[in-house]
Amino acid sequence: MRAAGRTGTVALAIVLAVVLCATLAVAAVLGTAGLAPTAVLDAVLARLTGAASGLDPLDEAIVWQLRLPRILTAAAVGAGLALAGAVMQAVTRNRLADPYLLGLSSGASVGAVGVLLLGVGLLLPVAAFAGALAALALTLVIASAGGRGLEPGRMILAGVAVSAFGSALTSLVIFWTATGDSYREIVSWLLGSLAGARWPAVAIAAGALLVVGLPLLRSARTLDAFAFGDTAAAALGVPVVRTRWLLMVATALLTGAMVSVSGAIGFIGLVVPHAVRLVVGARHRRLLPLAALTGAIVLVWADTAARTLLDPRELPVGIVTAVLGTPVFVALLLRRRGRA
Amino acid sequence: MSAAAVVRGLSVRLGGAEVLRGIDLAIEQGAVTALLGPNGAGKSTLVRALAGLHAPSAGGIELLGRPLGGYGRRERARLVALLEQESRSELPLTVREAAALGRTPHHDRFAAPGTGHEAAVEAALARAGAAELADRPLDELSGGQRQRAHLARALAQQPRLLLLDEPTNHLDVAAQLATLRLARELAAEGVSVVAALHDLTLAAAHADAVAVLDRGRLVASGAPAEVLVPAVIDPVWGVRATVLAHPSTGRPIIAYEAAGTEESS
Numbered sequence: 001m002r003a004a005g006r007t008g009t010v011a012l013a014i015v016l017a018v019v020l021c022a023t024l025a026v027a028a029v030l031g032t033a034g035l036a037p038t039a040v041l042d043a044v045l046a047r048l049t050g051a052a053s054g055l056d057p058l059d060e061a062i063v064w065q066l067r068l069p070r071i072l073t074a075a076a077v078g079a080g081l082a083l084a085g086a087v088m089q090a091v092t093r094n095r096l097a098d099p100y101l102l103g104l105s106s107g108a109s110v111g112a113v114g115v116l117l118l119g120v121g122l123l124l125p126v127a128a129f130a131g132a133l134a135a136l137a138l139t140l141v142i143a144s145a146g147g148r149g150l151e152p153g154r155m156i157l158a159g160v161a162v163s164a165f166g167s168a169l170t171s172l173v174i175f176w177t178a179t180g181d182s183y184r185e186i187v188s189w190l191l192g193s194l195a196g197a198r199w200p201a202v203a204i205a206a207g208a209l210l211v212v213g214l215p216l217l218r219s220a221r222t223l224d225a226f227a228f229g230d231t232a233a234a235a236l237g238v239p240v241v242r243t244r245w246l247l248m249v250a251t252a253l254l255t256g257a258m259v260s261v262s263g264a265i266g267f268i269g270l271v272v273p274h275a276v277r278l279v280v281g282a283r284h285r286r287l288l289p290l291a292a293l294t295g296a297i298v299l300v301w302a303d304t305a306a307r308t309l310l311d312p313r314e315l316p317v318g319i320v321t322a323v324l325g326t327p328v329f330v331a332l333l334l335r336r337r338g339r340a
Numbered sequence: 341m342s343a344a345a346v347v348r349g350l351s352v353r354l355g356g357a358e359v360l361r362g363i364d365l366a367i368e369q370g371a372v373t374a375l376l377g378p379n380g381a382g383k384s385t386l387v388r389a390l391a392g393l394h395a396p397s398a399g400g401i402e403l404l405g406r407p408l409g410g411y412g413r414r415e416r417a418r419l420v421a422l423l424e425q426e427s428r429s430e431l432p433l434t435v436r437e438a439a440a441l442g443r444t445p446h447h448d449r450f451a452a453p454g455t456g457h458e459a460a461v462e463a464a465l466a467r468a469g470a471a472e473l474a475d476r477p478l479d480e481l482s483g484g485q486r487q488r489a490h491l492a493r494a495l496a497q498q499p500r501l502l503l504l505d506e507p508t509n510h511l512d513v514a515a516q517l518a519t520l521r522l523a524r525e526l527a528a529e530g531v532s533v534v535a536a537l538h539d540l541t542l543a544a545a546h547a548d549a550v551a552v553l554d555r556g557r558l559v560a561s562g563a564p565a566e567v568l569v570p571a572v573i574d575p576v577w578g579v580r581a582t583v584l585a586h587p588s589t590g591r592p593i594i595a596y597e598a599a600g601t602e603e604s605s
Binding site: 089090093094095221224225227228229231232234235236237238239277278281282283 | 388391393412413414415416417418420421422424427428429430431432433434437438441442444445447490497
């Protein structure tokens, strides 16, 4: 039974990896410029081999400078947010926990916008991380104020408050300093947008995924041990406080990096781990890698929808993820009440 | 018999209040020890202190001849398992997955997952009477079935000292008996079992030794027939107890009346 489960996991991971590759390929072909699949392939091959593609330089630039980095960023951000959500749900024992709902994404936006205001773009991911961490600390302080412990409902309410405050701060900073289209800029930070993703964004998002996300996969067994609460985890030999802080900081790091390239995209961290759990169960050794792959696939499709649905206009991708994610969130809330 | 754990002058403070005061108690190896006392007496705190989860404010605990604080967390978790009063999870775990968590302290971080773990989990499931439940999700089970799953998790830890915090709460009579019978079997194999219990008669029937706590102090300890007498029970629980002997086993059976009730003629 266990062995079958493990083989099933590997098979599922392979299937998802293939689906992800196919998704990347299809998403690269879809777009408003109406390029033929062969042209897209030629452009990519030409770049990779250094040969001349014989394409219009503009078309080649659309593929190589716009679409490809955008798609790859979407994949990395989707994987990172799904991973961050799964880890947060485990260490807070709150199935509604997610970087967006707990205010981390919003805090990261404040950090990012603040540092752009100061004109030090290089510090963008660092500032976003600091913002995410500050928001997380604030949420936890508010939620546990009054010494009643971290009750799940209070944690979400505190997250909503921090999130609203962060959004207001972000908007204020942009209004204050904006020279051009401040509304668009506000919307892209608050609702998330991958429209500006170029190769440096790929480097940041993929880098964070490698440096923070991969080690997180190794924490699967520790996350499992939290299933029955802090005392049970401690009785199983887990250093509860240290582990929780370490993992929370890691999720803040991951969230900060992702928000710095995409703005605050909601619901991926909530919906994807939950959906994957329904299929493969709750053990994190299966859940984490499969959630990361699924998150990548979902966000690439959501972003493809965002840039093609209302052609020639573009939707912020956060609208697409919210439309997909809100019904799931409501379903989770109702199920929770049914149990209590 | 030698002692699996020795509690010496143990005091524990929680949030400023002294919950345990100067407890001296020896937990015999291969025996079932029942911790008794009214709500708030400190039973759960003592159980957790034995699991190494509360730092003493004075005194200490020796486990298998070494100070409990001197063990590493994982090393300690390989020797001591704790079954909590309420164990709920938000996660949709199956019984087998929950039981497998008991292997956590035995996993070597750098080794591949071995088959020894799976065998230990299956054995624990069978032992706890949860084998036929193995693939069912925990949240679909009855209280008694869920208890078997949690027992399987504790057994999968393969502990030398098994701590049960009110393991019979919310269980029907048959499930209560099954739990304590398992405790007796484990004790016969050398595992030392400590169970916090509310039901004095149940404790008297299954424990080799009982310890009575009242407001953080140890009031009495020893064999059930010696400790469970009206002179001990009445002041601690605020009742008037009548102790009878079980017709076949001779173990105490305790009946209560409210304190101050006139004896009916």
